[in-house]
Amino acid sequence: MSETAYPPVSKHLDDVEAAQTEGRRKMDWALQHMPILQALRSEFEAEQPLAGERVGMAMHVEAKTANLVELLALGGAEVAITGCNPLSTHDDVSAALDAHENITSYAVRGVDDEGYYDAIDSVIDHNPTITVDDGCDMIFRIHEEYPELIETIIGGCEETTTGVHRIRAMERDGALKYPVFAVNDTPMKTLFDNVHGTGESSLATIAMTTNLSYAGKNVVVAGFGYCGKGVAKKAAGQNANVIVTEVDPRKALEAHMEGYNVLPMSEAAGKADLIITTTGNRDVVVEEHFTEMKDGVLLANAGHFDIELDLEALSELAVDAYEARDGVDAYELEDGRRLNVLAKGRLVNLASPIALGHPVEVMDQSFGVQAVCVRELVENTAAYDAGVHDVPDDLDKEIASIKLDAEGVSHDSLSDEQIDYLGSWDHGT
Known part of the structure; x- marks a missing residue:
């Protein structure tokens, strides 16, 4: 060494x-x-x-x-x-x-x-x-x-x-x-870890960290990849009103066809009780969004790095910042609104003090x-x-x-004839 x-x-x-x-x-x-x-x-x-x-x-x-x-x-x-x-x-x-x-x-x-x-x-x-x-x-x-x-x-x-x-x-x-x-x-x-793991662990960690319910709240999910799908699905299962933001038109359409409200973040931010980012990209929630948010909003990140929420911009907007609760940092704006960041913007289901991961x-x-x-x-x-x-x-x-x-789960398997059929090109109508 x-x-x-x-x-x-x-x-x-x-x-x-x-x-x-x-x-x-x-x-x-x-x-x-x-x-x-x-x-x-x-x-x-x-x-x-x-x-x-x-x-x-x-x-x-x-x-x-x-x-x-x-x-x-x-x-x-x-x-x-x-x-x-x-x-x-x-x-x-x-x-x-x-x-x-x-x-x-x-x-x-x-x-x-x-x-x-x-x-x-x-x-x-x-x-x-x-x-x-x-x-x-x-x-x-x-x-x-x-x-x-x-x-x-x-x-x-x-x-x-x-x-x-x-x-x-x-x-x-x-x-x-x-x-x-x-x-x-x-x-x-992708089908299990990203969907069920991220969905369940992120929402469970947020609920335990804040002692708040999802029922009736507007939960904004940024990104509708496998992780975002999991968060949206699990939040809807807990009676939240789910809003999805997306940059890919196909994923936005998929979210719409799944029954979620799809909005740009500029519109969704002002409606949110909770925003959770799942994009893996940077600057998903930025200054223009912070200025529109309600008092008491929760901000959490379920992407890998702590760059989805622009906390530098939020710090500059805030006139005060303090720990409101273990794992929750409140940023108080000039007009008295408090925006609450969980786990310092890091991967919430692993970085929060009570987090256990997937x-x-x-x-x-x-x-x-x-x-x-x-x-x-x-x-x-x-x-x-x-x-x-x-x-x-x-x-x-x-x-x-x-x-x-x-x-203890049994399942079917293909017969030799079925394998031959699927591997051939000469079986017509």
């Missing part, structure tokens, strides 16, 4: 043993409800598919993620991990991971920007052969600061929408120098996909050139089948 390496989490905590015990308790609870990872643990422990590999990770370090990390270590890998968001780390879980002989965790909650990137550098100092990323910060850091490591990296996985946007942009610019699976874009991720069952599916993608990179290294790759369909189906088996 370099002389300036950021120390593991154990060096940051006063009572490491107590933290490890509590973190393990959280991990054990989550694992009870993760049948996919349980099944893969048996396979990975027995077959050691990752023996000799070094996995570098930048993820949300909490109990569900920790079970993925431990799975990779049980499969034979040496794992180093840090957080992908300064406010989503659970220090006790990070400490429990760091106690494992094959895992080093640098994740610490609440670090500043310098500490955040120092911790990523410390993970990279382990010379990973595989990267697992949530937001592309580690992939980007390796390409920008440690290009000499690229020739020994066999591949990586990217977990989230924002990160996939970044790796696809890198690929378009000819800048992505090793293969990366776009885990976010596979059906087992439901355990949902992340079991997504992390199952991550695990088999890491296994695939090791087993079939030569099959993947530098660039972005879709998750092989058979791997996605493998995870679905494990889940169905665990739930």
Whole structure:
């Protein structure tokens, strides 16, 4: 490691043993409800598919993620991990991971920007052969600061929408120098994690943080991708009046046909009791919108980075700012209106003080996909050139089948004749 390496989490905590015990308790609870990872643990422990590999990770370090990390270590890998968001780390879980002989965790909650990137550098100092990323910060850091490591990296996985946007942009610019699976874009991720996970966890976190109901309120959902669809669906299910804002005419039409009111943000902002952004883009809610908002409005972000709400502009408009409630910062304007920002504009379902992230069952599916993608990179290294790759369909189906088996659900399969029919072109009317 370099002389300036950021120390593991154990060096940051006063009572490491107590933290490890509590973190393990959280991990054990989550694992009870993760049948996919349980099944893969048996396979990975027995077959050691990752023996000799070094996995570098930048993820949300909490109990569900920790079970993925431990799975990779049980499969034979040496794992180093840090957080992908300064406010989503659970220090006790990070400490429990760091106690494992094959895992080093640098994740610490609440670090500043310098500490955040120092911790990523410390993970990279382990010379990973595989990267697992949530937001592309580690992939980007390796390409920008440690290009000499690229020739020994066999591949990586990217977990989230924002990160996939970044790796696809890198690929378009000819800048992505090793293969990366776009885990976010596979059906087992988009249909469950993004829709049900984001929808349920974001709204649950907002409700618990504020102690407020959705019934009868105007909930503005910015963006109608998979995450936005989930938030809109779950909010409507709690009797909210859902308004969707969109820049894509097809998605705007889809939202309209689903029965939602579709408006530009310039009109929606003044009607909102809650605005929740899900776009993955910047400057979604800006000064012109703040000036139109009602007193008491809630502002939350369910996108990856804290740039969807222009908090710099809001700070300049405000004559006072204070913590109204744990996880809620009130910005009081000159006319007395108070605009309430949750989780400092960061990913609300993970960065709020009481946030727990997506439901355990949902992340079991997504992390199952991550695990088999890491296994695939090791087993079939030569099959993947530098660039972005879709998750092989058979791997996605493998995870679905494990889940169905665990739930005791049977389903039909195609006969040989049906397979032949679907694969032919000469069967006419």
